[in-house]
Amino acid sequence: MTELQTLSPDALAAMTPRRRQTLAVLLLAASLLCAPLDGFAQAARRSGDYIVAVVNQELVTNSEVLQRLQRTEQEATRSNTRLPDRDTLVRELLDQLIDERAQLGAARDGGVRAEEADIDRAVTNIAAQNQITVAQLRERLRTEGMEFARFRNNLRDQILLERIREREVQSRIRITDADIESWLAQQREKNGAATEYNIAQILxxxxENAAPALVTQRRQQGVALLQRLRSGEDFATLVRxxxxxxxxxxxxxxLRRADKLPDxxxxxxxxxxxGEVAPxxxxSGAGFHVLKLVERREAALTVSQQHARHILLRVGPxxxxxxxxxxxxxxxxxxxxGTARFEDLARQQSEDGSAANGGDLGWASPGQFVPEFEQALSTLRPGSIAEPVVSRFGVHLIQLLERREQRLEPREQREMARAALREQKAEDAYADWAREVRARAYVELRDPPGQ
Structure with a gap:
């Protein structure tokens, strides 16, 4: 079985929290399809499983801890990541499972739901990503000793967790205009970009070493010119x-960059x-200045846009x-x-408004497509085609045509800043919420049998 395609750090960084959460569900579920359990988990099965923690009404079993340990160690091996010693790691993973059980309880109490259709889509996407059918997926799970109903329940739990986390975390995040301006300034500085100004002046x-009387006269002359401008006289006339x-x-x-002008x-x-005049x-060392802002051109920030096309088949009876x-x-x-052309099949078969254009969706910025669609696009090279992708609209065949870096308009820059700030603040907001949920939960740790 082929593994899910690995996303680059840049592709992951470009995703919004919701898109990364959707991807996390798929990756975690797919990790359940890994190689058979190692000796530790097999030993746990042979010796009989047992409860290691009770969280409210939920149980955490030893086999769950060992399976989480196996997946963590496999991922660390693939990514060449150093882990703590096994005893410490087991304690950390048990703590994660306790947090998850407490949060699942909060999700159910809070009315969060995962419909059967949501789970069906996740199952079909996992099978498609691994280039197998759902029937083959069920068989693979059976041979590895996992009931399909349990696999679906695991998916349901992950969807519930991501939904409650998103709901609770996003409600705690506050972003001000000052936050946005500060973030944009940092990005411009990091990218070596600077706002440009076109300033008109009366000098x-x-x-040097002018008599105080002359300095006073020039200052008074500048104040008088400023008053004439306020009364409606033309700046260019006063310049002449x-x-x-x-x-x-x-x-x-x-137009000059800000760093090329006097501070x-x-x-x-x-x-x-x-069009406004400084009040x-x-x-300055040269004398007195009356300044007018003729034009401000904000420093350019760019975003990676994708040009794609698709064929959509809507599902039903x-x-x-x-x-x-x-x-x-x-x-x-x-x-x-080479026996068929994408655009011809799209015109003939696609059940989408883009069919008349050969499935062409034009240029799109991050966030314009549903998460499953964007996740598939992020794995593609220009010209390549993804495996079929399931979304709430149906099943898509997606081809990436090209990518480009596009300059953002000021409004788009602020939208990007707001999304990035929401992402930055989400980690702290999540940590605060998770601590609160854990503090409210009843947690009982249990020793292994015979101890």
Whole structure:
């Protein structure tokens, strides 16, 4: 059986919490399809399982701890990650299971549900990702000693956990405008990007070591010019009349990066909207300045966009999910063999509004597609086709055409900042909520039989 395709760190970082949570369910469920249990778990089965903890009304068994230990050690081997000693690791994993049981209780008490259709979709996706049918998945589970009903229950629990975590964590996160501006400034600095300003000025020069009377006269002249501007006079006209700097283009300095302008100029115009005049006359080594913000061009932030197309088959009594998966898998083989073209099959077979365009979905930014669709896209190289993917809309055959980095508009930058900040704050919010749930739970640890 092929493993689920591994996502790059960049692909994972680009996902929203909800998309990563959906992926986590698939990966955790797929990990149940790993090699047969090692000696520790087999020994537990031979000797009879036993309860290691009671959490409210839920039980944690020794075999669950050993299975979690096996998966953790296998993943550490694949990723070359160093683990603590086994006794410490077992204690940590037991603690995780206790937290999960307490959170499952909170989910059920809070009315969180996972419908049978949700579990069906997860099962079908796991089978499709591993390029087998659901029937073959059931057989593989049977040969490894896992009942299919238990596998579905494990999936149900994971879906409940992710839903209660998302609901509780997101309700605790607060993001202010100041948070957004700070995040954007950090990103621009990290990317070497800077906001650009086009500033127009009236300069009233003051020679070095000028007499105090001249300094006072120039300051008063600047204040008078500022008052005339407030009364409605034209900035460019006053530039021609009084400025000792360039008089061309109304005294404009042209677009310049913020780091190429005097800090005092940037501070003076940063709060302004285009067309506004700084409220105070500014003093510098060159003299006195009356400043007007002509244009602000925010530093560019980019996002990775994807251009994809798909064929969608809607499932129902006439076309069960497994049949749709098989049909799309056949289309994939035809396309890769060169006996059919994706766009032709999309026009003929797709049950989506994009069919007339050969299934073309155009350019899309992160978050525009359902999580299952985006997870599949993130694993593809341009030109490649994913295994059939199940979503609430039906079953998709997805091809990635190309990727690009696209400059974001200011509104899009703020949306990206808000999503990133929500992600950053989610970890602390989750930790706080998990501690509260654990504190409310009844937990009883039990020793192995005979001790």
């Amino acid at each position: 009233l020069s003051v020679p 009349e009084a400025s000792d700097a360039t008089k061309e283009r109304g005294g404009e300095m042209g 005092s100029f940037v501070e003076a115009v940063s709060p302004l909207r285009a 105070q006359v500014l003093r 006439k076309l069960p999910q497994e049949a749709a998966v098989r049909r799309l898998a056949g289309y994939k083989r035809q396309i890769e063999a």
